[in-house]
Amino acid sequence: MTFVAIVPAGGAGTRLWPLSRRSHPKFLIDMTGAGRTLIQATADRLAGLADDLIVVTGAAHAAAVADQLDLDERSLVVEPAPRGTMPAIGLVAAIVEQRYGGDAIVGSFAADHLISDTNAFDEAVRRAIAAAERDLVVTIGITPTSPDTGFGYIHQGAATEVDGVSSVSEFMEKPDLETASRYVESGEYLWNAGMFIAKTRVLLDALARFEPDLASDLRAIARSWDGPDRDSALGLWDGLKDSVIDRVIAEPLAAEGGVATVPASMGWSDIGGYLALSEHLDDPSGGISAGGTAQSIxxxxxxxxxxxxxxxxxxxxGIPGAVVVDTGxxxxxxxxxxxxxxxGVVSALPxxxxxLR
Amino acid sequence: MTFVAIVPAGGAGTRLWPLSRRSHPKFLIDMTGAGRTLIQATADRLAGLADDLIVVTGAAHAAAVADQLDLDERSLVVEPAPRGTMPAIGLVAAIVEQRYGGDAIVGSFAADHLISDTNAFDEAVRRAIAAAERDLVVTIGITPTSPDTGFGYIHQGAATEVDGVSSVSEFMEKPDLETASRYVESGEYLWNAGMFIAKTRVLLDALARFEPDLASDLRAIARSWDGPDRDSALGLWDGLKDSVIDRVIAEPLAAEGGVATVPASMGWSDIGGYLALSEHLDDPSGGISAGGTAQSIxxxxxxxxxxxxxxxxxxxxGIPGAVVVDTGxxxxxxxxxxxxxxxGVVSALPxxxxxLR
Known part of the structure; x- marks a missing residue:
């Protein structure tokens, strides 16, 4: 069995400004002062699990990513323009299908998430791979620790034949607080952290049923990827519609019973803001983290x-819970x-x- | 009549750190963004009133003071070591006595106070001079706007023959809040802002009665001040005790009926901290003041x-009433x-x- 990790690296957002900004998104930053950037920590986590790793990112950050991870050209897929997670992950899956065959398993893991319990992560990925070998599309779902309204939720169905893996009965959009509280109390729902694991053939054949043109275009680009015609094949990219993997594959496939989930508690965070970040700092009691050169606080x-x-x-x-960021x-x-x-404040800034930068 | 302004310039304190610090006290700083430092504004206020102005300061800040006010050597008295307000003001008074005679009137005005109503200040000084011509030691007292416990208070006595000038029955130490409230409600008390106006002879003869050795030493130094023996005469300075003019002259002389006061409301502040400072900024509604190079806020x-x-x-x-100071x-x-x-926080800093600096 071959397992290839896909790491989509994109999106700066505004909630961690000015640490994270358009020119310097959070995956390129050592947010916690641990000595590794978020994308480096992501690659570290996957190193012992995956046979290969491919980052998909935009042109603006390709050089920085290659530099931080010491990637060669085969491990970096540069999107000509952003088209959402479905084309990004689908193209890499198609490239892996070309390189390793349809039975190779891919797993996508965002470049800018934090996971504090790597043993739990390892265990969840191994279970997801076991379920993916049975031709399921598998998502790792996070056991919720609060009724967060910033995430989509996964409704678990019956257990599958694989230990610790349930079927998915439905993917739920971001809920209101009342609904989220009901989800969490029921014990049946997980946070959707966007981690999908599947055989390349299973993923792309599902895509071919739901969006045949997209599957055909991505496989065409992939066939030329490792040869001299990549650039001309990439001409197809311009015509692709924006789409996300949750909508295009996960939701309709779940309705057919083709999606499974591995519930996991692994200290996961997408670091949606400074409050979330503060819970992952090395010194939560003092709450101090040094982002720049060493200076007194x-x-x-x-x-x-x-x-x-x-x-x-x-x-x-005299400012409890102060958040102070000096980026120079x-x-x-x-x-x-x-x-x-x-x-909202940052979006309204001049x-x-x-x-800056 | 000759009137010479004395401007004692000393003391950094900790309550306006890091704007004001030992190496860079607040009188050298444009605290309000008005374009003039506090000592420049002090000199500006006195320019139309005084025939001459002499600054008394320590060696550390003499060059900066001379530069900011464009002073010549005759207008700058450098203390070899700090000995409190009595030796500082007394020495300059003795120098003025030598230069202009015993009927010349001196007035001392701290270098680091703010006064927003200069017309009221002018009027108060003119009244104080009129009373000083009748051989009184005169202090300008600030009509209190709150029961501030950070100031000493002046207890007014009967009216004098000079319009708008009262006798002083007693100088009161810094009170507790209850006492201060009683003072303010009675209408009989003024804040002691440390502004003293008197003939040089009256001041120094009073000093000669209360501290004969000090008066004798200061007059001896003054006699040599404008000649070749200044440095050797300054040898006397080392032996002087620390003392303040309020204790040595004002209090005992008030008990004899020799001190008068001019009550004045003139937007005075000794800028005891950032709260006081904020009330004197050019834009009190926005509360924004630029101390460094022009930058966005x-x-x-x-x-x-x-x-x-x-x-x-x-x-x-999301921080109402924030105080933010970046000094570089x-x-x-x-x-x-x-x-x-x-x-307290600043005193405890490493x-x-x-x-710094």
């Missing part, structure tokens, strides 16, 4: 603060409590401040 | 903030509410952070 009556220093010391007095070209000051509203 | 849900930018834009979200070598974050406790 002095906290007085400012417990549970998150501070990224750059080239000057920072003294905070701009300083952000907010609090954990207020940071949930940061996205361009010369929002898009 | 973005406030979102952060009304009434005080922000000093340096070389990078600052974005504040350190960043302070606090709030107006919390800033009253800043002095030396390499507290005494």
């Amino acid at each position: 002095v906290l007085s009556d400012a417990p549970d603060s998150v501070v990224y220093v750059h080239d000057r010391p920072i003294v905070i007095h 070209d701009v300083i952000l000051l907010t609090t954990k409590e207020a940071s949930s509203g940061l996205g 361009g010369d401040i929002q898009h | 973005v406030l979102s849900d952060a009304p009434d903030s005080v922000v000093y930018v340096h070389d990078r834009p600052i974005v504040i979200h 070598d350190v960043i302070l974050l606090t709030t107006k509410e919390a800033s009253s406790g800043l002095g 030396g390499d952070i507290q005494h």
Whole structure:
């Protein structure tokens, strides 16, 4: 059995600005001060599990990704333009199908998530691979720790023949708080973390049934990928519609009983903002993390603060839960409590401040 | 009549750190963004009133003071070591006595206070001079706007023959809040802002009665001041005891009926901290002041903030009354509410952070 990890790396968002920004998305950043960027930590986690790893990203960040992961050309798929997760993952799956055959298993893992319990992650991936060998499309679902309304949810169905793997009865859109609370209380729902594991043939044949033109185009590009005609084949990319794998494959295939899920508790986070980030710092009690060069941080009556220093010391007095980010070209000051509203603030910033560097 | 302004310039304190610090006290800084440092604004206020102006300061800041005010050597008295306000003001008074005679009137005005109503200041000084011509030591007292426990208070006595000038029955130490409230409600008390106006002979003869050795030493130094023996005469300075003019002259002389006061409302502040400073900024509604190079400040849900930018834009979200000071070598974050406790925090800072530059 061959298992190839696909790592989609894209999207900056605004909720972790100015650490994460268009020119410098969070997967390129050591968010927790652990010494590895998020995409490096993702590759580290997969190194012992996967026979190969392919990152799919945009032209803007291809060089930085290759540099951080020391990737060769075969391990980097550069999208000519963003078209959503379905074309990105589908193209890499088609390339893997060409290189390793239809029985090779691919698994997609976002470049910018945090997972603190790597043993639980390993175990979940191994179970997902076992289920994928039975021609299921498998998603790893996160056992919810709160009624978060920022995620889609997975409704578990009956157990499958594989230990620790359930069928998926339905994928649910992001719920309102009342619905999310009901989901969590029932014990039947998992967070959809966008991790899909399947044989290339199973994935692409499903795609061929639901979106035949897209499957045909992606397989055509893949056939030319490792030869001299890649660029001309990539001409097809321009005509692709935006689409996401959840809508195109996961939802309709689940309705047919073709999707399974592995429930897992592994300290997962998509780091949706500074509050979530603060829960994953190395020193949660002091809440201090150094993002820039080493500098002093002095906290007085400012417990549970998150501070990224750059080239000057920072003294905070009387602001509990302060969030302070000095990136050298701009300083952000907010609090954990207020940071949930940061996205709107950043979107409204003048361009010369929002898009520094 | 000759009137010479004395401007004592000393003392950094900790409550406006890091704007004000030992190497860079607040009188050398444009605290309000008005385009003039505090000592420049002090000199500006006195220019139309005084025939001459003499600054008395320590060696550390003499060059900066001379530069900011474009002073010649005759207008700058450099203390070999700090000995409190009595030796500082007394020496300059003795120098003025030598240069202009015993009927010349001196007035001392701290270098680091703010006064927003200069017309009221002018009027108060003119009244004080009129009373000083009748051989009184005159202090300008500030009509209190709150029961502030950070000031000493002046207890007014009967009216004098000079319009708008009362006798002083007693100088009161810094009171507790209950006492201060009683003072303010009675209408009989004024804040002691440390402004003293008197003939040089009256001041020094009073000193000669209360501290004969000090008066004798200061007059001896003054006699040599403008000649070749200044440095050797300054040898006397080392033996002087620390003393303040309020204790040595004002209090005992008031008990004899020799002190008068001019009550005045003139938007005075000794800028005891960031809360006081915020009330004197050019834009009190936005509360924004630029201390460094011009940079953007973005406030979102952060009304009434005080922000000093340096070389990078600052974005504040969800911290009402934020106090943010970037001096280029350190960043302070606090709030107006919390800033009253800043002095203790700064005193406890490691030396390499507290005494930057």
